[in-house]
Amino acid sequence: MHRPVVSTMGAAALVAAGLSATTSAHAASGELTLCWAAWDPANALVQLSKDFEAQSGVKMNFEFVPWPNFADRILNELNSGGKLCDLLIGDSQWLGGSAENGYYVKLNDFFDQEGISMGDFAPAAVNAYSTWPKGTPNYWALPAMGDANGWVYRRDWFERADLQEEFKAKTGRDLAPPKTWVELKETAEFFQGREIDGKTVYGAAIFTERGSEGITMGATSALYSYGFQYENTPGQYDMEGAVNSDNAVAGLEMYKSLYECCTPPGYTDSYMGEGLDAFKSGQVAMMMNWFAFWPGMYKDENVGGDRIGFFVNPAQVNPASTLGGQGISVVASTDNKEAALEYIKWFAQPEVQKQWWALGGYAVHNAVLEDPGFKDSQPFAADFLVAMQDVKDFWQEPAYAQLLQAMQKRLHDYIVADQGTAKEALDKLISDWTEVFEDEGKL
Amino acid sequence: MARPPRDAHAFPIESIVTDNSILQKGADAVARATPDGVARRVRGLSDRAVAWIFIAPTIILLLAINIFPLIWTIQLSLTNYRANRPNAEVRDVGFRNYERILGNEDIWFSMQTTASFVVLTIAIQTILGFTLAYLIDRKFRGHAFWTTIILIPMMLSPAVVGNFWRFLYQPQIGLFNYVVSFFTGAEPSSFTMLGDVDLAMWAIVIVDTWMWTPYTMLICLAGLRSIPDYIYEAAEVDRASAWRRFWSITLPMALPFVMLAVLFRGIENFKMFDMVNLLTGGGPGSITEVASITLKRQAFEAWRTGYSSAFAIILFVTVFGLGSIYVKALNRVKQR
Numbered sequence: 001m002h003r004p005v006v007s008t009m010g011a012a013a014l015v016a017a018g019l020s021a022t023t024s025a026h027a028a029s030g031e032l033t034l035c036w037a038a039w040d041p042a043n044a045l046v047q048l049s050k051d052f053e054a055q056s057g058v059k060m061n062f063e064f065v066p067w068p069n070f071a072d073r074i075l076n077e078l079n080s081g082g083k084l085c086d087l088l089i090g091d092s093q094w095l096g097g098s099a100e101n102g103y104y105v106k107l108n109d110f111f112d113q114e115g116i117s118m119g120d121f122a123p124a125a126v127n128a129y130s131t132w133p134k135g136t137p138n139y140w141a142l143p144a145m146g147d148a149n150g151w152v153y154r155r156d157w158f159e160r161a162d163l164q165e166e167f168k169a170k171t172g173r174d175l176a177p178p179k180t181w182v183e184l185k186e187t188a189e190f191f192q193g194r195e196i197d198g199k200t201v202y203g204a205a206i207f208t209e210r211g212s213e214g215i216t217m218g219a220t221s222a223l224y225s226y227g228f229q230y231e232n233t234p235g236q237y238d239m240e241g242a243v244n245s246d247n248a249v250a251g252l253e254m255y256k257s258l259y260e261c262c263t264p265p266g267y268t269d270s271y272m273g274e275g276l277d278a279f280k281s282g283q284v285a286m287m288m289n290w291f292a293f294w295p296g297m298y299k300d301e302n303v304g305g306d307r308i309g310f311f312v313n314p315a316q317v318n319p320a321s322t323l324g325g326q327g328i329s330v331v332a333s334t335d336n337k338e339a340a341l342e343y344i345k346w347f348a349q350p351e352v353q354k355q356w357w358a359l360g361g362y363a364v365h366n367a368v369l370e371d372p373g374f375k376d377s378q379p380f381a382a383d384f385l386v387a388m389q390d391v392k393d394f395w396q397e398p399a400y401a402q403l404l405q406a407m408q409k410r411l412h413d414y415i416v417a418d419q420g421t422a423k424e425a426l427d428k429l430i431s432d433w434t435e436v437f438e439d440e441g442k443l
Numbered sequence: 444m445a446r447p448p449r450d451a452h453a454f455p456i457e458s459i460v461t462d463n464s465i466l467q468k469g470a471d472a473v474a475r476a477t478p479d480g481v482a483r484r485v486r487g488l489s490d491r492a493v494a495w496i497f498i499a500p501t502i503i504l505l506l507a508i509n510i511f512p513l514i515w516t517i518q519l520s521l522t523n524y525r526a527n528r529p530n531a532e533v534r535d536v537g538f539r540n541y542e543r544i545l546g547n548e549d550i551w552f553s554m555q556t557t558a559s560f561v562v563l564t565i566a567i568q569t570i571l572g573f574t575l576a577y578l579i580d581r582k583f584r585g586h587a588f589w590t591t592i593i594l595i596p597m598m599l600s601p602a603v604v605g606n607f608w609r610f611l612y613q614p615q616i617g618l619f620n621y622v623v624s625f626f627t628g629a630e631p632s633s634f635t636m637l638g639d640v641d642l643a644m645w646a647i648v649i650v651d652t653w654m655w656t657p658y659t660m661l662i663c664l665a666g667l668r669s670i671p672d673y674i675y676e677a678a679e680v681d682r683a684s685a686w687r688r689f690w691s692i693t694l695p696m697a698l699p700f701v702m703l704a705v706l707f708r709g710i711e712n713f714k715m716f717d718m719v720n721l722l723t724g725g726g727p728g729s730i731t732e733v734a735s736i737t738l739k740r741q742a743f744e745a746w747r748t749g750y751s752s753a754f755a756i757i758l759f760v761t762v763f764g765l766g767s768i769y770v771k772a773l774n775r776v777k778q779r
Binding site: 095100266268401402412414 | 523526527528529530531549557613614615635637638640678723724725726727728729730740743744746747748
């Protein structure tokens with residue numbers, strides 16, 4: 001019971017000791033390893049970090065793990081007290097566990113000492129990527145990469161006169177980015193199995209992956225828009241009537257129907273990579289994926305530029321997007337704490353954040369987001385701002401892994417394997433989650 | 444087809460081993476070569492002590508890598524321990540983990556899936572393996588070449604096999620669907636082996652059979668070649684038909700080997716993980732989620748260490764129990 005307190009105090013003492021020492025001298029002789037997922041923004045971060053290397057003399061090493069293995073690999077590393085990572089850009093859902101298990105250094109004292117204010121970052125990002133317990137000013141990470149689930153579509157197909165005409169005749173509305181999930185499905189159905197340029201194309205690439213978090217991240221995009229809630233009363237874990245509400249059932253049925261009607265053949269275990277492959281190879285009219293991929297997608301030689309457009313996750317009952325993104329934390333077991341904190345101090349600077357956005361990273365610093373030119377800086381920038389206003393995240397509880405696995409199973413069983421009904425899937429999910437929270441002593 | 448003559452006693456090894464004079468000469472030579480000091484020290488030890496000195500390293504190793512982890516797993520299975528929560532209080536929960544597992548319908552479903560997989564693969568591989576062994580045992584021209592070809596899948600890494608079969612099963616570009624399409628006329632992309640609830644298990648069974656039938660064949664072949672020719676010759680003298688010779692000589696005498704192959708494949712497939720993980724990951728949904736996939740998910744994804752330890756013990760007891768019963772049956776068959 002006293003161990004977390006002791007370790008927190010110890011960490012704070014170490015931070016203080018680190019700050020009182022000549023950090024630049026320590027940093028000048030050191031190396032840092034930053035761990036993150038292997039994806040487009042990671043390459044941008046490598047580029048960005050060259051400035052830090054030049055300024056501090058610290059050599060930056062990077063350990064980028066492919067997304068499907070990211071959680072397994074890094075959580076194993078944290079659990080075993082490994083020293084691979086000095087800095088970690090870890091998923092938002094890991095915050096609770098990492099804070100309570102003492103895997104991350106608490107940054108409040110450091111922020112105070114260095115004048116880093118969380119008020120300088122978007123409130124939704126601070127809440128999602130930095131704080132634990134939620135709603136308290138206890139900071140375990142600096143918001144590093146804002147992200148949400150969004151959509152990209154083939155603008156060149158949508159703008160074809162013959163398709164426009166046919167769609168209008170069929171649905172009575174223009175062939176345009178859908179505003180609701182019903183419209184989304186209608187649009188996907190329109191493209192499903194259609195011959196375009198001599199090739200059969202399909203409606204939409206969505207997340208159906210079973211192993212890590214894919215189908216949960218995909219289905220919650222529909223569930224949140226249909227009004228799904230985790231609890232009736234925040235913090236009370238009273239899930240009956242919230243998780244399996246009529247709206248939640250309708251949202252889940254919609255996602256299943258979209259999977260059944262409008263995805264490419266064999267699309268039963270697909271996540272970000274498979275979606276990108278399907279879209280880049282011209283197989284699908286629309287793709288669900290994270291905003292983090294849009295800079296790379298826009299630059300793509302085959303399908304990028306004016307051939308594509310972006311839209312925010314459609315609303316149904318209310319506007320909502322599934323949260324992605326991460327904060328950057330100092331790993332408590334590192335031997336290079338001073339240099340790691342120095343990196344965070346450097347990264348928090350407004351100019352560095354602007355550079356981060358320019359390179360393809362999603363900065364959530366107000367200096368970037370409130371810049372008058374931000375909305376026009378990229379074709380997806382305005383949508384990003386809209387999406388971040390209505391993001392919802394999965395449980396960030398210390399038992400998140402167990403909660404996530406339960407949801408992965410129940411959703412995949414229902415959506416892909418066609419077992420039972422949406423209501424039964426959500427009822428079973430409540431049962432699974434109730435058991436977890438009972439074990440946690442929260443129910 | 445007549446079997447080629449086989450001289451079972453061409454190398455009279457028994458006569459050498461039982462020649463006491465040769466053994467005695469060897470022992471004398473070892474005694475003469477032993478230094479006096481060593482001989483004196485050893486002379487002070489009893490036979491039992493010398494025996495212990497020789498087997499102690501093995502026993503220590505066995506305790507360290509088998510018995511200790513087993514005892515530790517049993518101990519963990521009685522707690523709520525989670526490997527990802529080092530600061531959390533570890534409580535003794537008695538047999539609660541076992542109760543939960545045995546009362547969990549999802550666990551029972553994964554056990555049923557495992558049983559289906561084991562039964563299907565063993566049945567198919569045993570029939571195919573024995574048939575192949577019977578044919579290879581005929582010693583036709585080039586039989587050595589074909590034996591080697593047949594054995595190739597078994598020599599590949601399961602990771603490689605899993606990955607390339609994933610490509611073969613791909614509904615849009617995979618060869619498998621095109622082959623099926625060629626014979627049936629069905630559209631190649633109209634079905635997906637790994638994503639279809641009704642086909643996914645068969646997809647794994649096909650790959651496992653492709654890879655491990657050669658193994659069954661090898662063991663069956665050893666069994667067939669252990670049958671002395673004079674028994675067949677006697678049967679021929681008695682004018683027994685080929686069918687009668689198969690049922691009365693070949694099958695009964697090769698049966699212990701066939702049963703051994705079934706035992707090995709049964710144990711292997713009961714704990715099958717790699718192939719299923721690579722091909723379907725247990726999906727679609729949980730349709731192909733065999734017990735070892737469930738165990739891995741509970742242990743290293745949900746991080747329920749105590750719970751998964753209990754499940755591991757249950758699986759161990761199941762395999763051990765079934766294996767013991769089977770070995771007894773095997774011994775009875777051998778004694779017949």
